[in-house]
Amino acid sequence: MYDLLIHGGTVVTVDSADTVLTEAWLAVKNGVIAALGAGRQDKPLPAAADTIDACGGIVMPGLVNAHSHLPMILFRGLADDLPLMTWLNDHIFPAEAAFVTPDNVHAAARLACAELLLGGVTACCDGYFREEQVAAAVNEMGLRAVLGQGVVDFPAPGVDDPSRHLTVAQDFIDRWTDRSPLITPSIFCHAPYTCGPETLRQAKAIARAAGVLFQIHAAETRDEVRRIQYLYGRSPVSHLDHLGLLDPATLLVHAVWMDAEDIARAADTGAGIVHCPESNMKLGAGIAPLPRFLESGLTVGLGTDGCASNNNQDLFREMDMTAKLHKLAAGDPTAVPAATALKMATIEGARAIGLGDIAGSLEVGKRADIIILDSRHPRLRPMFNPVSQVVYAAGADCVRDTIVDGQVRVRARKLVEWDLETLMKPVETVARAILPPNRADRPGIGAPDPDGDGPHAT
Amino acid sequence: MYDLLIHGGTVVTVDSADTVLTEAWLAVKNGVIAALGAGRQDKPLPAAADTIDACGGIVMPGLVNAHSHLPMILFRGLADDLPLMTWLNDHIFPAEAAFVTPDNVHAAARLACAELLLGGVTACCDGYFREEQVAAAVNEMGLRAVLGQGVVDFPAPGVDDPSRHLTVAQDFIDRWTDRSPLITPSIFCHAPYTCGPETLRQAKAIARAAGVLFQIHAAETRDEVRRIQYLYGRSPVSHLDHLGLLDPATLLVHAVWMDAEDIARAADTGAGIVHCPESNMKLGAGIAPLPRFLESGLTVGLGTDGCASNNNQDLFREMDMTAKLHKLAAGDPTAVPAATALKMATIEGARAIGLGDIAGSLEVGKRADIIILDSRHPRLRPMFNPVSQVVYAAGADCVRDTIVDGQVRVRARKLVEWDLETLMKPVETVARAILPPNRADRPGIGAPDPDGDGPHAT
Numbered sequence: 001m002y003d004l005l006i007h008g009g010t011v012v013t014v015d016s017a018d019t020v021l022t023e024a025w026l027a028v029k030n031g032v033i034a035a036l037g038a039g040r041q042d043k044p045l046p047a048a049a050d051t052i053d054a055c056g057g058i059v060m061p062g063l064v065n066a067h068s069h070l071p072m073i074l075f076r077g078l079a080d081d082l083p084l085m086t087w088l089n090d091h092i093f094p095a096e097a098a099f100v101t102p103d104n105v106h107a108a109a110r111l112a113c114a115e116l117l118l119g120g121v122t123a124c125c126d127g128y129f130r131e132e133q134v135a136a137a138v139n140e141m142g143l144r145a146v147l148g149q150g151v152v153d154f155p156a157p158g159v160d161d162p163s164r165h166l167t168v169a170q171d172f173i174d175r176w177t178d179r180s181p182l183i184t185p186s187i188f189c190h191a192p193y194t195c196g197p198e199t200l201r202q203a204k205a206i207a208r209a210a211g212v213l214f215q216i217h218a219a220e221t222r223d224e225v226r227r228i229q230y231l232y233g234r235s236p237v238s239h240l241d242h243l244g245l246l247d248p249a250t251l252l253v254h255a256v257w258m259d260a261e262d263i264a265r266a267a268d269t270g271a272g273i274v275h276c277p278e279s280n281m282k283l284g285a286g287i288a289p290l291p292r293f294l295e296s297g298l299t300v301g302l303g304t305d306g307c308a309s310n311n312n313q314d315l316f317r318e319m320d321m322t323a324k325l326h327k328l329a330a331g332d333p334t335a336v337p338a339a340t341a342l343k344m345a346t347i348e349g350a351r352a353i354g355l356g357d358i359a360g361s362l363e364v365g366k367r368a369d370i371i372i373l374d375s376r377h378p379r380l381r382p383m384f385n386p387v388s389q390v391v392y393a394a395g396a397d398c399v400r401d402t403i404v405d406g407q408v409r410v411r412a413r414k415l416v417e418w419d420l421e422t423l424m425k426p427v428e429t430v431a432r433a434i435l436p437p438n439r440a441d442r443p444g445i446g447a448p449d450p451d452g453d454g455p456h457a458t
Numbered sequence: 459m460y461d462l463l464i465h466g467g468t469v470v471t472v473d474s475a476d477t478v479l480t481e482a483w484l485a486v487k488n489g490v491i492a493a494l495g496a497g498r499q500d501k502p503l504p505a506a507a508d509t510i511d512a513c514g515g516i517v518m519p520g521l522v523n524a525h526s527h528l529p530m531i532l533f534r535g536l537a538d539d540l541p542l543m544t545w546l547n548d549h550i551f552p553a554e555a556a557f558v559t560p561d562n563v564h565a566a567a568r569l570a571c572a573e574l575l576l577g578g579v580t581a582c583c584d585g586y587f588r589e590e591q592v593a594a595a596v597n598e599m600g601l602r603a604v605l606g607q608g609v610v611d612f613p614a615p616g617v618d619d620p621s622r623h624l625t626v627a628q629d630f631i632d633r634w635t636d637r638s639p640l641i642t643p644s645i646f647c648h649a650p651y652t653c654g655p656e657t658l659r660q661a662k663a664i665a666r667a668a669g670v671l672f673q674i675h676a677a678e679t680r681d682e683v684r685r686i687q688y689l690y691g692r693s694p695v696s697h698l699d700h701l702g703l704l705d706p707a708t709l710l711v712h713a714v715w716m717d718a719e720d721i722a723r724a725a726d727t728g729a730g731i732v733h734c735p736e737s738n739m740k741l742g743a744g745i746a747p748l749p750r751f752l753e754s755g756l757t758v759g760l761g762t763d764g765c766a767s768n769n770n771q772d773l774f775r776e777m778d779m780t781a782k783l784h785k786l787a788a789g790d791p792t793a794v795p796a797a798t799a800l801k802m803a804t805i806e807g808a809r810a811i812g813l814g815d816i817a818g819s820l821e822v823g824k825r826a827d828i829i830i831l832d833s834r835h836p837r838l839r840p841m842f843n844p845v846s847q848v849v850y851a852a853g854a855d856c857v858r859d860t861i862v863d864g865q866v867r868v869r870a871r872k873l874v875e876w877d878l879e880t881l882m883k884p885v886e887t888v889a890r891a892i893l894p895p896n897r898a899d900r901p902g903i904g905a906p907d908p909d910g911d912g913p914h915a916t
Contacts (some may be wrong), residue, residue, distance in 0.1 A: 012817065014766045057693050073839075074838075074840065075845050076838075077843045077846035077851060078841070080796055080850060081791060081792055081795035081796060082791060083790075084791060092490045115835045115837055118836060128648060167852040278778075278782060281782035281783060282781075282785055282791065282850070283784040284786060284788060284789045284791045284793070285786075307851075311846065311850040314837075316485060317775060317778070320736075320775070321779070324740050324779075325537075327740055327741070328738070328743075328744070328745065331742045332541075333540060333542060333545070333741050334539055334540060335741045335742070337538070337539035376878060376882070378569055378576065378878060378881070379771075379854075381886065381889075382531075382532065382535075382885055382888070382889030384534070384889065384893050385535045385538070387771065388538045389534075389535050389769075392535065392770065393534060393535060393769045395775070395854060395855060397853060397854060409596075423836070424836065427839060428839065428840055430840070431839075431840030431841070431842065434842070435842050436842075456838050
C-alpha cells in the first residue's frame with residue numbers, strides 16, 4: 001500500500017537516459033518515489049491511500065530555482081527601468097534598511113513560497129539577510145530549500161556590526177543543521193566586491209567545516225570585473241580561485257563575464273554555476289557564455305534572482321528565455337535545445353545546489369518532488385513533444401498539482417494548507433508603508449475624476 | 459442604464475497622457491466605452507445591466523497581437539531546435555501540405571482564439587492560407603481581428619495554381635468587407651523572397667483599391683537580406699520602397715535587419731512595424747533595432763508569430779521579453795521601459811494594424827476591448843506600479859476576464875460561450891494524424907516498462 005499514486009500522465013523523468021513514459025504511473029511511500037511504471041494498461045494499478053489522476057497531463061520533477069532572494073518580493077515593481085546604481089542606492093538599499101524586519105521577511109518569504117509552489121517550483125536556493133525568518137517561512141510552507149545567511153563587509157538588516165556577519169551565519173548553519181528534512185543551511189557571501197578576501201576565506205572555512213554550500217554572486221557585470229581587476233589584479237573568478245574558494249560546494253551565481261581561463265578554473269575545481277538570464281537582461285548585465293559552460297562539463301542551474309530584478313519567479317519563463325537567448329546569441333536555432341533548458345531547471349540545478357542525490361529527477365529512491373501540468377490547458381495542446389511543451393509553451397499557469405517530499409502542497413491550482421488572502425494581507429500592509437498609496441511620487445497614478453462630477457458622459 | 463459596469467480596479471488607460479485611475483469605474487454601452495470615472499467612492503456607481511467587480515485588480519485595454527498565424531497551433535512543438543531550412547522543408551512545409559485542410563484550419567484557429575482570449579488578447583492581425591476558415595473561426599469566437607489571405611508565388615494549401623493567389627485574396631477581401639463588426643480583411647504577402655515584384659505590386663494595388671492593410675514579413679534574417687540584395691541589388695525594405703509599396707497601410711513584420719536608410723524610408727512613408735522578439739530569438743534571426751525605430755517615430759506593435767516558432771501566444775511574455783531584450787542589447791537597464799512595451803502591445807499595435815481609432819486604449823468613444831487582471835494573484839502582489847506589474851510580473855495566467863466589443867468572452871478564467879474540450883478534441887484528432895502516438899520517431903517517448911512485469915519495486 002503506497003501513500004500516493006499518480007497515474008494517467010506522460011512522465012518526463014529527466015533521468016540520465018531522458019526517459020519519457022506514456023500512460024505511466026508513479027507511486028510514493030514515506031516521501032520517496034517507490035515505483036514507476038508505464039504502458040501496462042492491462043494491469044491493475046497498485047493501491048494507495050491517495051490517488052491523483054494526471055488526466056493525460058505531464059508529470060515531471062518539480063522545478064529547482066537555484067538562485068532566489070525570497071523576501072525581495074516586498075520590492076516587486078518598486079523601481080524599474082533605472083540605472084543600476086540609482087536603483088540600488090536610491091530605492092532598494094533604503095527600502096531594505098527600513099523594511100527588512102523579521103516579521104516582514106517572514107511574511108514576504110511565505111508569499112514568495114506560495115508563488116513558487118503554485119508555479120511548480122519545489123526547491124530553491126536562497127540567500128538574504130534575516131535568513132532565519134526565511135527558513136521558518138519556507139519550512140512552514142513546505143518547500144525544499146538550501147538557505148544561506150547573507151554576509152557583506154558593512155552593516156545589513158539584522159546585523160548592525162559588520163564584524164558579526166560571520167558569527168550570525170555560523171549560528172544560522174548550526175541552528176538549521178538536521179532540524180528539518182526540507183531545509184539545508186548554507187552561507188551566502190554577497191559578492192567579491194562587497195566581501196573582502198579575509199571575509200571570503202573565513203566564510204568558506206565555515207562552509208567547509210559544516211559541509212555546506214558556499215554561494216556567491218560572481219562576474220555579474222563588466223563593472224565588477226573592472227573593480228576586482230583594479231583591486232586584486234585578477235578576474236572575479238580567478239580572485240576567488242586564488243583565495244582557495246572554488247570546489248564542488250561553491251556556487252557561482254550569474255557568471256556573465258567569464259573568459260576561457262575562468263571557465264577552465266571553474267570546471268577544474270567542480271564549482272557550480274547558476275544562470276539567471278532574465279535578471280541579467282533586465283539589468284543590462286550581459287549574456288553568460290552558457291554553451292561554453294556546458295561544453296566544459298560545468299554543472300549549471302537556473303535561477304530567477306530576486307523579484308526586484310525580474311520581477312516574477314516563473315521558472316518556466318526562465319527555461320524558455322534560456323533556450324531562446326542562447327539561440328539568439330549564437331545565431332543558431334539548434335543552440336541550447338529544450339532538453340538542456342529543462343535539465344538546468346531540474347536535475348542540473350539540484351546538483352549545483354547539492355541536492356542532486358535526492359531531487360531534480362523522477363527516479364525510484366529519490367524524494368518525491370513532483371509537479372503535474374494540466375493537459376486541459378489550451379497552451380499545451382496539441383502535444384507532440386512533452387519536453388518542447390514544458391520549455392516553449394508552458395508557463396506557471398499550467399501547473400495543476402505540486403508535491404514536495406511526498407506531500408501534496410498544491411492541488412487543482414490551490415494551496416492545500418494555506419489561504420492566499422492570509423498570506424497576502426501582511427505583505428500588502430508592508431507595501432503600503434513602503435510607498436503610501438496617496439504619495440504624490442507613487443508611480444503610475446494618474447489624475448482622478450477631473451471635473452469631480454462623477455460619470456463622464458460620452 | 460449602461461450594458462456593463464466594471465468597478466473597483468486600477469484602470470491603466472494607455473491614453474496619450476498615460477492616465478492611471480485608482481478605485482475607478484468604466485461603463486460600456488452598445489459595445490463602446492461610454493464613461494470612465496475615478497476616486498469618487500462617496501458617489502453611487504451608475505446603473506448597468508451587468509456588473510463586474512475588478513476587486514482591486516488591473517483594468518486595461520485588451521492586448522493586440524499584431525502578428526499571428528493562428529492555425530499553426532496545429533504544429534506547436536512538432537519540430538524545434540532545428541536549422542531553419544530543415545525545420546521548414548522537412549517538417550513544417552510537408553505538414554502544411556498534408557494537414558492544412560479547411561476543417562483543420564477552422565478547428566485550429568478556434569483553439570488558438572481560446573488561448574488568446576484566456577490570455578487577455580482581444581485583437582490580432584493574422585496571415586495564413588485558407589484565411590476564410592480563420593475568419594469564420596475568429597468571428598465565432600468573438601475576437602477582433604485583421605485577417606490576410608496569404609500570397610506566395612508557388613502552390614499553397616487551398617490554392618494549387620499559383621496564378622490564382624491574388625484572385626483568392628481579392629475574393630477574401632470582398633467577402634469579409636463589412637460582414638462582421640469584428641473582422642477587417644487584409645492581404646498578406648508572405649515575403650519579398652517568396653513573392654516576386656509583380657505579385658507584390660498587384661497585391662498592394664488590390665489592398666489600396668480596397669483600403670485594407672498590406673502585411674509582409676520583411677528583413678527577418680540576414681540570409682533574406684543577402685538574397686534580396688543578390689536578386690534586386692537592394693535591401694528588402696529598399697526593394698519594397700522602390701516597388702512603391704510603403705505607406706501607412708503597409709505592415710513590415712519582423713524588420714530585424716534594418717539599416718539607418720531602411721528605417722528612414724519606413725519612417726518617411728509611415729509604414730508600420732511588428733516586432734516579434736521571441737520568434738526572432740527562437741530562430742536565431744537577430745535583434746530588431748527597436749530603440750532606433752522608436753526614435754524615428756515609427757509605429758511599432760508586438761506579435762507572437764505562429765506557434766511553430768514561439769511556441770505560445772502569451773503577449774505578456776512578449777512584452778517582458780521586449781523590455782528585457784533591448785536592455786540587454788543596449789547594456790542599459792533604462793532602455794525600453796515598461797510603459798513602452800505596454801504601449802507596443804496595446805495602442806501602438808492597434809495603430810500599426812489600422813485599428814488605432816477604435817481599440818488599443820481605454821478612452822470614452824472607443825470600442826470596449828478590456829481585460830481585468832486578478833489582484834488576488836500572488837504574482838501581482840504587492841503592487842507599487844501597475845504598469846511594471848503588467849510587463850514584468852504578470853502572465854497570461856493573471857487574466858481573469860476578457861471583454862471584446864463590449865461582450866464578456868472570458869469570465870472568472872473561463873470562456874463564457876465555449877467548452878474547452880469541444881475546442882481541443884478536433885485539434886487532438888489532427889495531431890494524432892500528423893504524428894501517430896506509436897510512431898517510433900515520435901519525439902520524447904522513452905522505453906516502456908522495461909521488464910514488462912508492472913511495478914518497479916524499490
